Amino acid sequence: MLSSIQxxxxxxxxxLVINDFMSPAQRQTLxxxxxxxxxxxxxxxxxxxxxxxxxxxxSDDYFFESGSAIxxxxxxxAIDSKGNFTVPKQQSINKIGHAQHQLDxxxxxxxxxxxxxxxxxxxxxxxxxxxxxxxxFKQPNIGGEVGLHQDATFLYTEPKRxxxxxxxxxxxxxxxxxxxxxxxxxxxxxxxxFKLSENxxxxxxxxxxxxxxxxxxxxxxxxxxxxxxxxxxxxxxxAANTSNRSRQAFTLHLVDDTCDYPTNNWLQPxxxx
Ligand SMILES: O=C(O)CCC(=O)C(=O)O
Numbered sequence: 001m002l003s004s005i006q007x008x009x010x011x012x013x014x015x016l017v018i019n020d021f022m023s024p025a026q027r028q029t030l031x032x033x034x035x036x037x038x039x040x041x042x043x044x045x046x047x048x049x050x051x052x053x054x055x056x057x058x059s060d061d062y063f064f065e066s067g068s069a070i071x072x073x074x075x076x077x078a079i080d081s082k083g084n085f086t087v088p089k090q091q092s093i094n095k096i097g098h099a100q101h102q103l104d105x106x107x108x109x110x111x112x113x114x115x116x117x118x119x120x121x122x123x124x125x126x127x128x129x130x131x132x133x134x135x136x137f138k139q140p141n142i143g144g145e146v147g148l149h150q151d152a153t154f155l156y157t158e159p160k161r162x163x164x165x166x167x168x169x170x171x172x173x174x175x176x177x178x179x180x181x182x183x184x185x186x187x188x189x190x191x192x193x194f195k196l197s198e199n200x201x202x203x204x205x206x207x208x209x210x211x212x213x214x215x216x217x218x219x220x221x222x223x224x225x226x227x228x229x230x231x232x233x234x235x236x237x238x239a240a241n242t243s244n245r246s247r248q249a250f251t252l253h254l255v256d257d258t259c260d261y262p263t264n265n266w267l268q269p270x271x272x273x
Contacts, residue, residue, distance in 0.1 A: 014230070018227040019226050022114070037072075043089070064268075068270040069099055075092060075094045076142075077142035096135040098269075110250075116165050119163075126256055127256055138246060138249070144240055145240045146237060149235065149236070150192075151253060152190050157255050160190060161259050163254045164230035166230060170224050171223050172226075173243075177238045177242075179236055
């Protein structure tokens with residue numbers, strides 16, 4: 001599926017941009033399904049906010065179990081200090097994750113249609129396994145920043161072999177928080193691993209404490225329908241959405257089933273169906 005020029009670009013940059021990967025009808029299908037799921041979702045008493053802050057995540061069973069469920073995480077700014085919504089429910093969600101590709105018929109069919117496994121095999125994954133999916137919203141005005149990270153921190157395997165597929169369901173620009181990446185940064189070591197800790201929470205283990213490369217982040221502004229493939233060790237980031245336009249994306253991550261997936265990885269997926 002991928003040309004030799006595309007493979008070369010991916011190996012040099014650690015990412016690859018493919019325009020018009022998804023049709024407008026396919027994008028609408030996922031966005032409408034998300035609206036339905038949010039409509040049916042009854043917010044729990046304890047509302048789980050998605051943040052890259054370790055403390056927020058570590059004591060949160062709702063987050064822990066999300067590797068084998070469909071869970072809803074709120075934007076930090078959507079909930080006030082008393083736990084009340086500051087925006088309507090449909091505009092409060094940061095992301096839905098992490099197993100809709102296995103549990104929801106609409107997401108499952110879309111993932112099969114888009115054939116990420118073949119792309120994964122082209123990129124060196126021997127036995128592709130879809131391990132995590134996310135519908136990410138970056139809501140207008142309140143969509144939070146996602147700190148600079150490498151995906152293999154969260155989806156660690158031995159040997160390290162993880163690929164992220166990031167699909168723009170809407171146009172992604174600098175104002176609404178497009179992806180940004182350190183081109184070529186996938187060649188640096190994996191810095192951290194996010195894992196279950198012995199006290200029942202989670203922790204970041206430092207694997208390499210050298211600083212991030214002193215290289216400017218590249219802005220990956222892309223139109224709706226674009227696929228960005230991300231190497232598992234590519235440092236990437238997205239800024240807060242300061243615009244009044246949302247920036248929805250769907251992501252799917254593959255690991256290689258020939259690699260070891262440690263039992264103390266934070267995300268414990270459903271067995272494959
Ligand atoms: O969509 C975003 O803003 C960030 C997504 C991301 O970094 C990821 O999926 O690893």
